[in-house]
Amino acid sequence: MTVPAPLVGLDIGGTKTAAALVGPDGEVLGRRLAPTPAGSGPAAVLDTAARLARELLDPGGAGPVGVGTAGTVDPGTGTIRYATDSLPGWAGTPVADELAVRLARPVRVTNDVNAAALGESWVGAGRDRRELLLVAVGTGLGGAMLQRGRICTGARGGAGEVGHLPAPGAERLRCGCGRYGHLEAIASGTGLSAAYALDTGLRITGRAVAERAAAGEPVAREVVERAATALGRALAGLVALLDPQAVVLAGGAADALLPRARAALTAELPAAWADVPLLPATLGADAVVVGAARLAGHPGHGRQTDAAPAPVTDRRTRA
Numbered sequence: 510m511t512v513p514a515p516l517v518g519l520d521i522g523g524t525k526t527a528a529a530l531v532g533p534d535g536e537v538l539g540r541r542l543a544p545t546p547a548g549s550g551p552a553a554v555l556d557t558a559a560r561l562a563r564e565l566l567d568p569g570g571a572g573p574v575g576v577g578t579a580g581t582v583d584p585g586t587g588t589i590r591y592a593t594d595s596l597p598g599w600a601g602t603p604v605a606d607e608l609a610v611r612l613a614r615p616v617r618v619t620n621d622v623n624a625a626a627l628g629e630s631w632v633g634a635g636r637d638r639r640e641l642l643l644v645a646v647g648t649g650l651g652g653a654m655l656q657r658g659r660i661c662t663g664a665r666g667g668a669g670e671v672g673h674l675p676a677p678g679a680e681r682l683r684c685g686c687g688r689y690g691h692l693e694a695i696a697s698g699t700g701l702s703a704a705y706a707l708d709t710g711l712r713i714t715g716r717a718v719a720e721r722a723a724a725g726e727p728v729a730r731e732v733v734e735r736a737a738t739a740l741g742r743a744l745a746g747l748v749a750l751l752d753p754q755a756v757v758l759a760g761g762a763a764d765a766l767l768p769r770a771r772a773a774l775t776a777e778l779p780a781a782w783a784d785v786p787l788l789p790a791t792l793g794a795d796a797v798v799v800g801a802a803r804l805a806g807h808p809g810h811g812r813q814t815d816a817a818p819a820p821v822t823d824r825r826t827r828a
């Protein structure tokens with residue numbers, strides 16, 4: 510056996526694309542970053558991702574590449590099933606096949622939040638935990654579940670989308686999916702902004718609401734507390750459903766929501782799960798590229814493209 514070679518992970522988002530060379534212990538050995546040319550269409554987005562990966566890949570190698578991307582990814586084919594307007598035309602793009610052709614090697618693709626969960630469970634806050642729930646609170650609200658160390662994809666790649674759980678208190682708030690009353694509509698940056706605007710008539714960003722709450726402004730504090738309480742209560746239900754070893758909270762709004770969400774979670778949890786911790790994510794912006802590299806080395810779900818010769822040995826260990 511040779512020593513495992515570093516692998517490349519890609520993070521394709523609506524505004525930026527990142528690539529990293531990740532060593533066998535999860536350490537980031539090199540990075541590349543570029544704006545995502547979202548307005549130029551899927552081919553330009555794929556070209557950019559391939560260029561960044563090529564800058565890090567061993568030109569003589571054939572090791573697989575992993576990708577975490579915005580959108581819902583078909584777990585069997587690596588094709589985008591659904592994407593928001595942040596990447597116009599992305600839905601229907603066969604990302605695994607297209608990148609495999611550009612890079613002449615196997616490519617495995619998953620949703621970016623799924624990749625973040627793989628990264629955090631490998632070398633981050635959920636290190637060595639194989640049963641993990643990760644919730645990412647940023648502009649929106651995403652989630653991912655790992656069972657036995659593998660991504661739980663569901664039938665169409667959409668498992669773990671916790672943002673669309675019904676949330677008491679969110680009835681007047683519109684979710685990113687267009688419905689009202691979902692968890693994302695209250696517990697997200699967009700939700701903080703909308704709730705604050707309803708209460709005050711003033712439209713500021715979710716980050717600004719969090720800053721005002723931290724500075725002690727009563728209305729902002731109440732908005733943040735309502736959001737965090739809704740999140741913590743929903744997490745308690747999810748813990749009872751999924752029985753994870755830990756819940757990891759990631760994303761730009763995580764710090765603002767964590768203390769109150771943890772209190773609500775603790776208050777709501779049945780005694781059987783009283784020791785399930787709510788942990789802040791630790792990998793930050795690296796979580797997706799690190800998790801994507803992990804996916805490349807340990808395919809977590811359905812076979813995708815093997816367009817290139819010499820696919821990697823299937824090291825399907827239980828690690």
Ligand SMILES: [Zn+2]
Pocket residue numbers: 672673684685686687688691693
């Ligand atoms: Zn929704």
